Amino acid sequence: MASSSSDNYAQRAREQLGFSRWWLIVAAAIAMAVVSPYQYVWSSIEGPLARDLDIPLTQLGLVFTLFVIFQSGSQFPVGWWRDRHGPRGITLVAATLAGGSYLGLAYATAVWQLYVLYSLGAIGVGIVYTVSVNTALKWFPDRRGLTTGAGTMAFAGGAALFVPYVRANASLGGYSVVLRNMGFVIGIAIVIAAVILRDPPANWSVDNMTDEAQYSRHDHTWREVLSTWQFWVMYGIFVTVSGAGLMLTAKIVLFAQRMELNAVTATMSATLLPIAGGVGRLLMGDLSDRVDRQKAMAASFILCGLGLFAVVWFGQTNSSFGFIVSVVVATFFWSPQYTLFPTIVADYYGETHSSANYALLYSGKMWGGIFGGAVTAWLATATSWVTVFNIGGVFAICGGLAALVLRPPTDNSHSAGDAVRSRSLSSDE
Known part of the structure; x- marks a missing residue:
């Protein structure tokens, strides 16, 4: 978009907020950073937890799967609620769930308690995620890729602050203190973010709507989204790419051990993985604002696949340096899916219902x-x-x-007036 359009968005946002809209991105990024251990620190935390409970590590295999199910499955009802009632109240609920569950882990004495606590915490993570990502989409229609990348970068990169702390205090005696400290940090940071976050008025950006074909002038409801073939192609891509990346995230330490690589290599891989993911989300998100978004997606995911092949190759050849570099490359190009998909959903279907629409995907x-x-x-x-x-x-x-076949929905030709009417009708749903 033109610089004048961006300046106009910034000015209109300041009139609504009383301060720069970038502070909303800072608040969202802080909340995302502190909940990142749920996903990115699990590969470092599961071993000590199993030792604490004196159970086989295999009994914890379900915990990460439950996390993903509850974190992902919670986002549609959360997004639907947030689009109608704003982010503050639901974010305070997230502070209780995400912070309280980590506190609870410090006192868990049975494996079923881990299942319950991690699932409840996952709902809190899901709330923070959908609120943060869609804050960027709603306030920055001119810089969707960059601002969504900033928030999701914090979700990936924030874990790098926790991994060394966790792995350095993995003793039986000190582990409960680690979990309690992390729980307090998570809860307090999300409360601070909740005080700052808010949504714009429904039609605040209509006057600045772009004439570019890739952006929707019609705000689709979730039912309309489900009726487009583009959504189902994106859904298939999302499943396959997230499956590959989540495997890498959850199993990288175990894979390094199975390849008989040294402990330093495993630790470096687990530490650099979230950093690479965070940087990838920011840089690829910014790039996607400047080039064709579909081509950016295609290039990113193909390079991720090649990086995974390299992880296997260097693992088999027992090359620690090559292994670590390959993990960084694979993660750098996988992780941007969580930046590229919300932005393309907003491009195709509008930002008014973006929370619910992206939650479907x-x-x-x-x-x-x-x-x-x-x-x-x-x-x-x-x-x-x-x-x-x-x-x-x-x-x-x-x-x-598969990303190469994506095209904007044909109803992008709707007028800006249609977008206003869509917003007014949405309140009747």
């Missing part, structure tokens, strides 16, 4: 999580971890090729 992460958790464990037992990681590479490449 994000539900595909449930299936990806089932593959990345329980299915990969079963496949590894039936075949090998090398086979499993190669399958992940194939999934990512297939998703990248």
Whole structure:
């Protein structure tokens, strides 16, 4: 978009808020950063938890799958509520769930308690995620890729602050203190974000709507979204690519151990993985604002698949340096899916119902999580971890090729007046 249009958006936002709209991105990023351990620290935390409870590590295999199911599945009702009632109240609920569940982990004495606590915490993470991502979409229609990338970068990169702390305090005696401290940090940070976050008026950006074909002038409801073929192609891509990436995230430490790489390599891989993911989300999101978004998606996912093949190759050849670099490359190009998909959903279907619409697509992460958790464990037992990681590479490449067929819905020709009417009608749903 033109610089004058961006300046106009910024000025209109300041009139509504009384301060720069970028502070909303800062608040959203802080909330995203503190909930990131639920996804990105699990590979470091599951071993000590199993030792604390004196149970086989295999009994915790379901925990990550439950996290993905509840985090993804909660987002549609959360998004529907947020689009109608705003982000503040629901974000305070997230502070209780996400912070309180980590506190509870410190006192867990049975594996079923881990299942329950991690699932409740996952709902809190889902709330924070949908609120944060859609804050960017609603306030920054001119910089969707960059601002969504900033929030999702914090979700990936924030874990890098926790991984060294967790792995350095993995003793039986000190682990409960680690979990309690993390719970307090998570809860307090989300409360602070809740005080700052808010949504714009329904029609505040209509006067600035772009004439570019890739942006929708009609705000689709979730029912309308489901009737388009583009959504179902994106859903298939989301499932395959998230499956490949979540496998990498959840199993990288275990895979390094199975390849008989040293402990330093496993720790470096787990530490650099969220950093690479965070940087990838920001840079690829910004790039997608400047080039064709569909081509950016295709290139990113294909390169992710090639990176996964390289992880296997260097693992088999026992090259620690090559292994770490390959993990960084695969994650750098996988992780932007969580920036590129919400922006393209807003491009195609408008921002008024973006929370609910993107939540529909994000539900595909449930299936990806089932593959990345329980299915990969079963496949590894039936075949090998090398086979499993190669399958992940194939999934990512297939998703990248499928992105090339995406096109904006034909009803992008609706007028700006239609968008205003759509917003007014949405309150009757």
